[in-house]
Amino acid sequence: MRNTGKAEVVKQSFIFSGLGDDELAELANLAIERSFTSGEFIFWEGDSPDCFYIVAEGQVKALKHSSSGKEFIIAFFGPGEIFGEVAVFENKPYPASSQALNETRVLGIKGKDFLSFLSSHPQVALRIINILGGRLREAQSRLRDFAGERVEQRLARTLLMLSLKLGPTLPFTRQEIADMAGTTTETAIRFMSRLRDGGIIRSVRGKTIILDETKLKLLSEGPPQV
Amino acid sequence: MRNTGKAEVVKQSFIFSGLGDDELAELANLAIERSFTSGEFIFWEGDSPDCFYIVAEGQVKALKHSSSGKEFIIAFFGPGEIFGEVAVFENKPYPASSQALNETRVLGIKGKDFLSFLSSHPQVALRIINILGGRLREAQSRLRDFAGERVEQRLARTLLMLSLKLGPTLPFTRQEIADMAGTTTETAIRFMSRLRDGGIIRSVRGKTIILDETKLKLLSEGPPQV
DNA sequence: TCCTTTATATGATTTAAATCATAGTGCGCC
DNA sequence: GGCGCACTATGATTTAAATCATATAAAGGA
Numbered sequence: 001m002r003n004t005g006k007a008e009v010v011k012q013s014f015i016f017s018g019l020g021d022d023e024l025a026e027l028a029n030l031a032i033e034r035s036f037t038s039g040e041f042i043f044w045e046g047d048s049p050d051c052f053y054i055v056a057e058g059q060v061k062a063l064k065h066s067s068s069g070k071e072f073i074i075a076f077f078g079p080g081e082i083f084g085e086v087a088v089f090e091n092k093p094y095p096a097s098s099q100a101l102n103e104t105r106v107l108g109i110k111g112k113d114f115l116s117f118l119s120s121h122p123q124v125a126l127r128i129i130n131i132l133g134g135r136l137r138e139a140q141s142r143l144r145d146f147a148g149e150r151v152e153q154r155l156a157r158t159l160l161m162l163s164l165k166l167g168p169t170l171p172f173t174r175q176e177i178a179d180m181a182g183t184t185t186e187t188a189i190r191f192m193s194r195l196r197d198g199g200i201i202r203s204v205r206g207k208t209i210i211l212d213e214t215k216l217k218l219l220s221e222g223p224p225q226v
Numbered sequence: 227m228r229n230t231g232k233a234e235v236v237k238q239s240f241i242f243s244g245l246g247d248d249e250l251a252e253l254a255n256l257a258i259e260r261s262f263t264s265g266e267f268i269f270w271e272g273d274s275p276d277c278f279y280i281v282a283e284g285q286v287k288a289l290k291h292s293s294s295g296k297e298f299i300i301a302f303f304g305p306g307e308i309f310g311e312v313a314v315f316e317n318k319p320y321p322a323s324s325q326a327l328n329e330t331r332v333l334g335i336k337g338k339d340f341l342s343f344l345s346s347h348p349q350v351a352l353r354i355i356n357i358l359g360g361r362l363r364e365a366q367s368r369l370r371d372f373a374g375e376r377v378e379q380r381l382a383r384t385l386l387m388l389s390l391k392l393g394p395t396l397p398f399t400r401q402e403i404a405d406m407a408g409t410t411t412e413t414a415i416r417f418m419s420r421l422r423d424g425g426i427i428r429s430v431r432g433k434t435i436i437l438d439e440t441k442l443k444l445l446s447e448g449p450p451q452v
Numbered sequence: 453t454c455c456t457t458t459a460t461a462t463g464a465t466t467t468a469a470a471t472c473a474t475a476g477t478g479c480g481c482c
Numbered sequence: 483g484g485c486g487c488a489c490t491a492t493g494a495t496t497t498a499a500a501t502c503a504t505a506t507a508a509a510g511g512a
Contacts, residue, residue: 064366064367064370065370066370066371066373066374066375067374067375067379067447067448068374068375070373070374072369072370072373072374074366074369074370085359086359086362086363089352089355089356089359090356090359090360090363092363095363095366095367096366115352118348118351118352119348119349119352120348121348122344122345122346122347122348122351123345125344125348125351125352125355126315126341126344126345126351128355129315129351129354129355129358130315130316132355132358132359132362133311133312133315133316133358134316135362136312136358136361136362136365137312137316137318137321139362139365139366139369140290140300140321140322140365141290141321142369143298143300143365143368143369143372143408144290144291144292144298144300145292146369146372146373146408147292147296147298147372147407147408148292148293148294148296148298148408149292149293149294150468150469151468151469153293173488173489173490174489174490175488175489181373182369182372182373182374183469183470184469184470184471185489185490186469186470186471186472186491186492187468187469187470189489189490189491189492190469190491190492193490193491193492203490204478205477205478205479205488205489205490206488206489221293222293376498376499377498377499399458399459399460400459400460401458401459409499409500410499410500410501411459411460412461412462412499412500412501412502413498413499413500415459415460415461415462416461416462416499418460419460419461419462429460431458431459431460431507431508431509432458432459432509453512454511454512455510455511455512456509456510456511456512457508457509457510457511458507458508458509458510459506459507459508459509460505460506460507460508461504461505461506461507462503462504462505462506463502463503463504463505464501464502464503464504465500465501465502465503466499466500466501466502467497467498467499467500467501468497468498468499468500469496469497469498469499470495470496470497470498471494471495471496471497472493472494472495472496473492473493473494473495474491474492474493474494475490475491475492475493476489476490476491476492477488477489477490477491478487478488478489478490479486479487479488479489480485480486480487480488481484481485481486481487482483482484482485482486
């Protein structure tokens with residue numbers, strides 16, 4: 001991949017859209033390309049941060065392990081999205097691990113390089129503030145759900161959130177959905193079987209299609225029967 | 227409060243420390259002072275954002291309500307800390323309510339004013355990125371805990387987190403601690419009674435003193451008996 | 453001062469969800 | 483093609499924590 005290719009990737013990402021060609025070229029020069037195969041880890045929670053990353057191709061999941069070893073999925077990132085940036089800005093260990101879900105190419109930009117780039121490009125800093133703000137907002141909503149709502153509602157919200165971000169066809173197993181909603185695989189299967197019976201979703205092995213977003217929303221908001 | 231007083235407050239806050247006197251004065255000019263009595267709400271979740279705020283004096287809690295009406299406490303803010311900023315940057319409704327815990331003075335700065343100030347002061351933008359990053363990191367850690375750890379561990383972690391931020395004497399009732407850990411008052415009382423019996427904490431009405439941080443850390447990390 | 457309110461305490465009961473157990477099913481792989 | 487593995491499915495049992503129910507004690511207000 002020549003730098004022109006890198007510049008293309010950078011250009012397509014939200015944080016850098018709107019920059020001029022010379023600035024894109026500057027960023028492309030800073031960027032290092034890395035490739036990962038399905039299942040490979042890009043970094044582990046606790047690693048000291050070297051770079052933050054932009055997804056060029058493929059998908060990445062961010063996850064944390066609880067003390068009992070259970071996996072909790074924080075987010076998925078696709079092309080144009082950045083991850084690992086918090087560690088770089090604070091210069092503290094990565095707060096979560098990141099794993100490639102399929103053949104994935106990413107661009108890494110060194111923290112130091114980027115911080116100096118940032119201080120001369122306030123509009124990029126504002127973009128980052130926007131991204132972080134959005135993620136914080138989402139994390140806090142999920143926190144509230146985890147603290148106060150029951151599993152059914154958390155699952156419904158997880159499905160809704162995913163369909164909002166990815167469209168109605170969700171390429172996840174029940175296991176993964178359970179890990180996102182903070183429940184067990186069995187419970188996720190049981191609940192989603194009921195959703196299937198109610199005509200709210202359809203599913204094939206490893207995939208879930210949301211048929212009735214409205215009903216799902218109802219479920220996510222109130223208890224099933226009041 | 228004259229603008230010089232406002233400038234003092236602004237100067238003491240992390241995001242603006244390091245600015246020159248002229249910039250501080252500029253900010254002080256933008257700031258509007260508001261006062262609240264104990265229990266008053268500064269804004270409600272869902273309100274459209276007008277300002278973000280800096281605490282000048284007193285304490286503020288940020289909270290969300292679950293669909294069943296249960297209160298969940300997201301954070302406490304003291305002098306020099308900012309809140310409500312995410313709503314302003316994204317120009318979306320406030321994601322949480324904020325309530326004064328005692329006699330409280332805050333400075334409000336209008337979003338528009340501040341965004342233009344920001345774009346000419348990249349170092350302030352970097353500070354905000356730092357603050358948001360820290361909050362995001364914390365929120366994600368809590369998420370993992372809520373999803374995977376049991377109540378005892380969540381409570382232990384909540385106490386640890388508070389003591390890290392506020393010192394060993396925590397001015398909260400069991401009710402408030404329960405609302406932060408996402409459990410019920412009774413469960414918090416039961417668990418904390420055991421902590422008292424184990425010599426880990428001491429408590430008087432409305433206050434909890436942490437005596438043995440090390441034991442608390444052990445509890446927060448592993449199951450009580452393995 | 454008494455009376456109300458708020459905080460702490462603890463027992464009994466219920467319930468949601470985890471855990472344990474087992475089995476069928478579609479898929480890739482040797 | 484058959485073997486094994488990951489995914490889905492469901493039943494039975496256990497358990498953590500919520501809920502319901504009282505009780506005592508300390509603070510605060512009239």
